[in-house]
Every structure is written in C-alpha cells, then in structure tokens.
Amino acid sequence: MWYFARELCVNATKNRKLLGLWNRPAAFMSTLLINQPQYTWLKELGLREENEGVYNGSWGGQGEVITTYCPANNEPIARVRQASVADYEETVKKAREAWKVWADIPAPKRGEIVRQIGDALREKIQVLGNLVSLEMGKILVEGVGEVQEYVDICDYAVGLSRMIGGPILPSERPGHALIEQWNPVGLVGIITAFNFPVAVYGWNNAIAMIAGNVCLWKGAPTTSLISVAVTKIIAKVLEDNKLPGAICSLTCGGADIGTAMAKDERVNLLSFTGSTQVGKQVALMVQERFGRSLLELGGNNAIIAFEDADLSLVVPSALFAAVGTAGQRCTTARRLVMDRPGNYVEPTIVTGLAHDASIAHTETFAPILYVFKFKTEEEVFAWNNEVKQGLSSSIFTKDLGRIFRWLGPKGSDCGIVNVNIPTSGAEIGGAFGGEKHTGGGRESGSDAWKQYMRRSTCTINYSKDLPLAQGIKFQ
The missing domain is CATH 3.40.605.10 (Aldehyde Dehydrogenase; Chain A, domain 1)
Incomplete structure (x- = not known):
C-alpha cells in the first residue's frame, strides 16, 4: 500500500486541485473516514466531521470548505473550512x-x-x-x-x-x-x-x-x-x-x-x-x-561510492535515500555515482544517461535513482556540484584525505555534506538547509536561531568624555 499511496502522491498530492477535479461517485463520498469505527482515534486529536481551519485565540473560518483524502485509496477523511x-x-x-x-x-x-x-x-x-x-x-x-x-x-x-x-x-x-x-x-x-x-x-x-x-x-x-x-x-x-x-x-x-x-x-x-x-x-x-x-x-542530491566504499553501508543507504518517503524528501538521493558498474537498488534505477542530462538535473520528487560511472575524484566532485540545487550530498570512502577534500572548499558545495551515511535523515542539532537554488535558508539547530531574530550593535558610553572612533576629532 505504501508504494501505491506514494505513487498517487507523486502525481496528485502535491496539488490538491487535481484531487478536487476527480469525479467521485456519490456513494464513495457518503461516508467520511472519521465517522467509521476503525478511525475513531481521529477524535482523540479533537477532530470532527467538519473542522474550523483558523485559530487566533479562538477557532473559526469563513473560507471554502475542503475535504481531505487518504492518498492511498482516495477515501475522504474529514472536512476543513479554510481561511478567508x-x-x-x-x-x-x-x-x-x-x-x-x-x-x-x-x-x-x-x-x-x-x-x-x-x-x-x-x-x-x-x-x-x-x-x-x-x-x-x-x-x-x-x-x-x-x-x-x-x-x-x-x-x-x-x-x-x-x-x-x-x-x-x-x-x-x-x-x-x-x-x-x-x-x-x-x-x-x-x-x-x-x-x-x-x-x-x-x-x-x-x-x-x-x-x-x-x-x-x-x-x-x-x-x-x-x-x-x-x-x-x-x-x-x-x-x-x-x-x-x-x-x-x-x-x-x-x-x-x-x-x-x-x-x-x-x-x-x-x-x-x-x-x-x-x-x-x-x-x-x-x-x-x-x-x-x-x-x-528543492534538492538534487548525489551519493558517490568510491572503490574503497563499504558496500554494507552503501546499499542500505542508497535504498533509504532513494525510496524513503517514496522519494518525496528534499534530501532524497536522485543520483548514485560509482566508479564501477552495478545496480544496487533495482528496480528504481535508470542507467545509460550522461551525467549532465537534463532529466538528471531535475528534481523528480519520486523514487527514481539515476546511476552514473565516474573515473576521477575531481570529475565526480564537479558532477556533484553541477546541478542548480545544493542541499545534500554524500560520499562513501575510507580515504581520510578524500574525506577532507570533500568537506573542503573544492569539495561539495551543498549545505549538508555527509560521509558514509545517506543524504537523508539529518539530525536536529545541526543547521538544516542548502545553497544555490535550494534557497540558502537554515532551520533547526546550530545558530539557525539567528534567522528568527534581529541583531543590534549597541555602544554604551559610561564615561564623561565623548571620544570618537578611529581617533577622529572635531575642533
């Protein structure tokens, strides 16, 4: 059911208007899931058949009433009155x-x-x-x-x-x-x-x-x-x-x-x-x-597997990063680049494309993985950086020199730069975000709090004199 649900989400859930245009039989629409016995737990969250979608100290809403659906089977869950x-x-x-x-x-x-x-x-x-x-x-x-x-x-x-x-x-x-x-x-x-x-x-x-x-x-x-x-x-x-x-x-x-x-x-x-x-x-x-x-x-994230990579780490990492959440994470791995042939996560693999193919440079937001083969470290680092987005990236290697080159100024240009782990699954303690067309914002940990505040430089004179900076004097 997960794969079926997510296939629907790829094509429709990103845009609820598509779901709203589908013609559903009256009988299909007659029973909301929230009224069915197996879904009574929804009421533990304070949800009802029709819910107010505006809160500002009190609940209300005067806008359009929409119905939300389970993307696995298109069954209606409940209704929400939106804001005007x-x-x-x-x-x-x-x-x-x-x-x-x-x-x-x-x-x-x-x-x-x-x-x-x-x-x-x-x-x-x-x-x-x-x-x-x-x-x-x-x-x-x-x-x-x-x-x-x-x-x-x-x-x-x-x-x-x-x-x-x-x-x-x-x-x-x-x-x-x-x-x-x-x-x-x-x-x-x-x-x-x-x-x-x-x-x-x-x-x-x-x-x-x-x-x-x-x-x-x-x-x-x-x-x-x-x-x-x-x-x-x-x-x-x-x-x-x-x-x-x-x-x-x-x-x-x-x-x-x-x-x-x-x-x-x-x-x-x-x-x-x-x-x-x-x-x-x-x-x-x-x-x-x-x-x-x-x-x-968005992100167009690459996993790079070098010849010394531990395959027991590469295989599950590539699988999770490519198809986790049905490929609908911004950190989903879109590209797997290896120094030798091999299809590790079939059947979601596409091979035979050039590294700069337009489709490979497009965030598909689906569990599709493009596989490429590289020759040199310099070449593959350049391939990682050639896409417009710069969110997440990862290499698999045991070479310490290569690891620190990857982390350095000529390595990955992404906001998230990993080694021997997938591109997905960031911890909350570090700042989350990316460069280039990913937007440059940072959320979650580290000093991301600064983006939610304004900075003032304050000078307090507690003396009886009025000296100026840079030794300037007006006489």
Whole structure:
C-alpha cells in the first residue's frame, strides 16, 4: 500500500486541485473516514466531521470548505473550512497583539512553554503519527518519527532559550561598552509543504518561540487536518498557561493566503518550504517589500561510492535515500555515482544517461535513482556540484584525505555534506538547509536561531568624555 499511496502522491498530492477535479461517485463520498469505527482515534486529536481551519485565540473560518483524502485509496477523511482574506487580516492583528505579551516574557520562561508543548506532543505521538500516515501517506514509522522530530526540537529549544545572545566586544574608546544585542523579529509566517507537515513546522515554531516571536502557520491544503490537530495541541498548552492563543496562529488556505503572507509588511520573517519554482515567487514578493525570507526549497542530491566504499553501508543507504518517503524528501538521493558498474537498488534505477542530462538535473520528487560511472575524484566532485540545487550530498570512502577534500572548499558545495551515511535523515542539532537554488535558508539547530531574530550593535558610553572612533576629532 505504501508504494501505491506514494505513487498517487507523486502525481496528485502535491496539488490538491487535481484531487478536487476527480469525479467521485456519490456513494464513495457518503461516508467520511472519521465517522467509521476503525478511525475513531481521529477524535482523540479533537477532530470532527467538519473542522474550523483558523485559530487566533479562538477557532473559526469563513473560507471554502475542503475535504481531505487518504492518498492511498482516495477515501475522504474529514472536512476543513479554510481561511478567508478577512480571517487572515483578523488573525494577523491578533498575532501582533499577542506578541506584545510574548516578547515581555524572559527567554527561559518561553522555553518552559515550549517544553510543555513537547510534552503534549509526546502524549499524542502515536495517534498524531497515525494521522500523518493517513492524510499525508507516508508509512507509519515515518509518521511517528516526524512527530518525534518536533518533540526533539522542542527539547533542543528549551536549552537554547538559556543560551541565545550576543558577545560583549572590546571597545577602542575608554569608558565605552560594545554589545551585540539580539531581539525577536516579531511575527514569523510559516508556510510548510505536504511531505513533512509536522516536523518542518516544528523546526520553525520551537526556535521562533524561544526567540520571542509569534507564529502564523499556513500548512499545505492536502494536510489541513494535521495542521488543525497540531495547533489544537499547542493551543491547549497556551490556554493552560493563560497566554494568548494567537501566539501560535493558524490560517489554513491556498495560494491566496500564502500570497497575502508574502506581501504583508507585518510579517517580519516568512519561512517557506516548498518547490524551487514557487520559492522564487515568494522570494521576489518578500524582497519587493524589503522583507526577510527563509527558504527551504528543492534538492538534487548525489551519493558517490568510491572503490574503497563499504558496500554494507552503501546499499542500505542508497535504498533509504532513494525510496524513503517514496522519494518525496528534499534530501532524497536522485543520483548514485560509482566508479564501477552495478545496480544496487533495482528496480528504481535508470542507467545509460550522461551525467549532465537534463532529466538528471531535475528534481523528480519520486523514487527514481539515476546511476552514473565516474573515473576521477575531481570529475565526480564537479558532477556533484553541477546541478542548480545544493542541499545534500554524500560520499562513501575510507580515504581520510578524500574525506577532507570533500568537506573542503573544492569539495561539495551543498549545505549538508555527509560521509558514509545517506543524504537523508539529518539530525536536529545541526543547521538544516542548502545553497544555490535550494534557497540558502537554515532551520533547526546550530545558530539557525539567528534567522528568527534581529541583531543590534549597541555602544554604551559610561564615561564623561565623548571620544570618537578611529581617533577622529572635531575642533
């Protein structure tokens, strides 16, 4: 069922409009899965037959009612009423009001709220993982793992809430202090894709919150129930702590809501995860207003197996990286480059192409792997870098010199550079993101928190004199 489900997702789930155009018999549409006995667990997440898709401290929505479907069999799960433009406007206003409360709370106290969100997710991890599998289509273990990733980033953010800050710098002027101060940007808009409907929001939400920001989320229309369920969990934590619910707002919707977020000067940072094509449009709209964007776009990732590679590592790594999540990860391996012939992950292999074939330079977002043979290290490093995207890459070798050349300035030009592991499966502790047409944004760990904050260089004169920098004197 997994492969069938994901084949449907390749062609249709990325664009719910296609699903909406299919003609379904009336009998097929008559029973929503949420009303069937085997799916009563959906109600444990607070879901109903028809769900409101707007949250800003209270639930509502005046937009179009859509039905979400299981991509494995096209059966309807439940309905969601999306946001109208008026709903969006009201939600932005409430979110900005909520920021006035949230920004005054000390960062470690904000971290405590995020810790509680992580605990609440832990309590629902299995049932929420079930929903990810049902509505998005990935296998159950990946659905549960995705919720676990949100839990992990909450744990990470709790510690980070006591560590964020800038240095005190030496001043060349006597009686002066030079400080780097970090403050929240304000309202962070988060637009997430269908393939990771929980984890990508979690990366952004947990770090943005401890940084002192409020969040406005627009998930993919195809996974609207997941967006509603996750927001209900967060809303309960905020309510229990007597905090404004609009700290974590939700506006389910389509391109109209996404466009409004991109063009809205009140959205201080827009984090967008999706295709390179749409990401370019988002970047232009945000840049037109001199706004800030964090882009996580496509990848065309290569695994390189040298002659000394451990095949017991290469084979399972290539298999997982190529067909995990049906090839619908941005870190999915699209290219396997080897110094000798061999088909390790048949039947998803394509051979006989030139390394620079246009199809091999296109992100297919499907479990298709192109296999090439190389002659020299210099040649294969160049092949890795010749595609427009620069997200993830990996080599398999035991040669230490080659490893450090791969990691160095003439090696991989990707944001994720691996050795003897797949291109997929990044840990939350490192910054996640890539270069070139991948967008350049960084989420999750390391110093990615800086993208959710604004930096000020502050000079304090605590003397009675007024010396100028660079020894300048006006007399």
